[in-house]
Amino acid sequence: MPVSPSADFQELLAMARGFQAAKMLMAAVDLAVFDYLEEPRRAAEVAGRLQADGRAMVIFLNGLAALGLLVKEGDNFRNSDIASRYLVQGREDYRGAIIKHMEHTWDRGWNDLQNTVLRGRPGDADPEKWLDARPERDEKEVRAFICGMDAIARDLAPQVTAALDLKNVSRLLDLGGGPATYAIAFVRAYPQLRATVFDLPRPITIAQEQIAKQGLEDRIQTLAGNFLEDDIGQGYDFIWVSQILHSHDEKQCRLIIHKCVQALNAGGTLAIQDFYLHPDGASPPGPAMFGVHMLAVTPRGRAYTWGEVAAWMGEAGLTPAAHIRYNDGEASILVASKK
């Protein structure tokens, strides 16, 4: 049945308004509104605690209730289940960091996307200073970025661990391991394993905090450095490279893969997880959108097809072993071994 012009237009309108819900969530997380609403409270009380405008708070909390983030009973508001689980600071399963990181990516590039398309790179992007964790970046931004990675990896790491066979691995390198979520999951699942997390100096301090929280300092060591410039170590049986290539250009990706091959023992394995595109470049939707995200916030990044990455692994002398898809998700893992 043909879609009526008006229904078509409503779809466009919904797309254009999409930022409103995103910004409401980001603002609520930034203000930590959910911290005050585990108990039902009136808007005036929340406004008082946050030293906010009373009228504005009523309007804002009603909007959050309309989004399903709050429940309204009479004049009282309280957290919905999803807000209670993920958005209250200090909770075991708090994931606000990734929401804060998303907001930073708006300020750092998405808000200027049309000019980025004209220019070819984001305005504030010195090629050497993209949205990573270098000293120029505000400490809060770095923490939101790295802890945001943990918020995503937390659900995926147990599935990745189950999908990979690390029984015969003694030394593993988690390159660009960020908060060490994967390294922690790997050593927990495989008692014989020792891991090294390599990352820039500031993320490494966050990795160290996470490792210490789990009491795994004797099994996971950290190495601070720049993997494009510095030595990444030697003698690894397995190297895990997760969500790294998409923020680099082709030449850098080849260099990273080459360095991994040099650092592997004979018979060792390189596993690269990313949001791989299908060969058409426009699907699946997640990786295609993620490519635009990288365009918006990095000077050189984009999403790659799994064929491109597999070809670089082959050029570096690796033998393809598997392409692991798990979780029905859009990230997958290319595995190859060194002779």
Ligand SMILES: C[S@@+](CC[C@H](N)C(=O)[O-])C[C@H]1O[C@@H](n2cnc3c(N)ncnc32)[C@H](O)[C@@H]1O
């Ligand atoms: C998108 S995060 C992925 C984190 C983790 N591997 C995961 O999958 O959850 C990219 C990581 O690479 C690190 N990184 C980026 N450029 C780097 C460089 N040149 N040297 C070392 N680490 C780098 C970042 O600090 C960050 O921790």
